[in-house]
Amino acid sequence: xxxxxxxxxxxxxxxxxxxxxxxxxxxxxxxxxxxxxxxxxxxxxxxxxxxxxxxxxxxxxxxxxxxxxxxxxxxxxxxxxxxxxxxxxxxxxxxxxxxxxxxxxxxxxxxxx
Amino acid sequence: xxxxxxxxxxxxxxxxxxxxxxxxxxxxxxxxxxxxxxxxxxxxxxxxxxxxxxxxxxxxxxxxxxxxxxxxxxxxxxxxxxxxxxxxxxxxxxxxxxxxxxxxxxxxxxxxx
DNA sequence: TAAATATGACACCAAATGGTAATATGTCAA
DNA sequence: TTGACATATTACCATTTGGTGTCATATTTA
Numbered sequence: 001x002x003x004x005x006x007x008x009x010x011x012x013x014x015x016x017x018x019x020x021x022x023x024x025x026x027x028x029x030x031x032x033x034x035x036x037x038x039x040x041x042x043x044x045x046x047x048x049x050x051x052x053x054x055x056x057x058x059x060x061x062x063x064x065x066x067x068x069x070x071x072x073x074x075x076x077x078x079x080x081x082x083x084x085x086x087x088x089x090x091x092x093x094x095x096x097x098x099x100x101x102x103x104x105x106x107x108x109x110x111x112x113x
Numbered sequence: 114x115x116x117x118x119x120x121x122x123x124x125x126x127x128x129x130x131x132x133x134x135x136x137x138x139x140x141x142x143x144x145x146x147x148x149x150x151x152x153x154x155x156x157x158x159x160x161x162x163x164x165x166x167x168x169x170x171x172x173x174x175x176x177x178x179x180x181x182x183x184x185x186x187x188x189x190x191x192x193x194x195x196x197x198x199x200x201x202x203x204x205x206x207x208x209x210x211x212x213x214x215x216x217x218x219x220x221x222x223x224x225x226x
Numbered sequence: 227t228a229a230a231t232a233t234g235a236c237a238c239c240a241a242a243t244g245g246t247a248a249t250a251t252g253t254c255a256a
Numbered sequence: 257t258t259g260a261c262a263t264a265t266t267a268c269c270a271t272t273t274g275g276t277g278t279c280a281t282a283t284t285t286a
Contacts (some may be wrong), residue, residue, distance in 0.1 A: 003128075005131070006128055008123045008128050009122070009126050009131070012122045012126070012192075013122050013125070014125050014243090014244080015116075015119055016244090018118070018122070018195070019199065021199070025198075025199065025202055026208070031262075032261090032262065032263085033265065039244075039247065040244090040245070040246090042263080043245080043246075043247080043249080043264095043265095044244070044245055044246075046263080046264080047244075047245085048242090059254085059263090062208060063264095064226070064252095064253060064254075064262090065252065065253040065261070065262045065263065066253095066262060066263080067262080067263065068204055068242070069268085071199070071202070073199075073203050076196055076199045076200065077200075079121035079125075079192075079196055080196045080197070080200060080210075083139075083193045083196065084132070084191055086134070086138065086263075087190075088187045089138055089184070089191065090186050093225070127273090129274090133257080143232075143233090144232075144233070145231090145232065145233085153275070153276090154275075154276065154277080155232085155233080156234095156235095156276075156277080157274065157275055157276075157277080159234080160273090160274075160275085161274085175233095177232090177283060177284075178231070178232045178234080178282060178283040178284070179231095179232065179283095180232080180233065180235065189265090207246080213272095
């Protein structure tokens with residue numbers, strides 16, 4: 001199939017889809033409501049929503065003849081967790097640099113007793 | 114041009130590029146060193162590195178006939194910040210839910226004085 | 227200087243992507 | 257029950273993407 005990150009990152013790559021997520025942050029929406037915010041056909045918007053669902057960035061809830069689209073945490077978490085690995089990486093680099101500077105200063109002060 | 118997020122998310126969408134980032138987490142590498150880890154031509158790897166650079170996920174440092182590729186924080190930050198907006202969103206929802214539960218319990222206890 | 231090495235620059239190809247339009251299906255409401 | 261409405265399905269199109277191969281250029285190094 002597709003790893004959790006792959007589905008999420010693939011979905012996040014398109015600016016329209018990221019805008020859809022922002023809109024769904026305000027409230028859940030039907031396909032028609034989402035496509036009101038965009039200058040493209042409902043068909044195109046629906047395709048984007050399908051890809052967002054595949055990435056677990058939204059969940060879809062059929063209700064009568066409508067289809068409610070709702071923001072979902074899972075995919076966002078998957079992507080955020082992946083990125084967080086690198087933030088940890090830089091934090092460590094930064095603290096290593098700080099230790100080095102502190103040692104430098106300690107050595108400097110020892111030179112003039 | 115391209116917004117900071119767009120470049121970063123576009124670059125992150127491809128699994129090969131995400132793997133490259135992981136490899137560069139271990140150490141800086143030339144194009145040849147990066148492509149040693151993949152079953153594809155140097156040309157293909159170079160294209161991926163270009164897209165990573167455009168997304169500010171790596172910085173490139175020419176050194177003689179070599180080209181050193183190094184992990185860069187900017188793009189990762191841009192993407193992580195964007196995703197973080199939604200994490201904040203859910204944290205608020207969750208705490209609102211908890212408050213609701215607490216109020217519910219308080220109201221319950223008031224029923225039997 | 228000549229050969230080996232690392233990369234750059236193209237042209238090309240198949241498949242995926244983002245969009246359209248037309249038509250069909252299911253559901254609500256007068 | 258008959259429209260009207262929301263969505264589903266399908267076929268089609270242009271562009272982008274991820275890959276290849278070939279040849280050129282620049283830099284070491286024997």
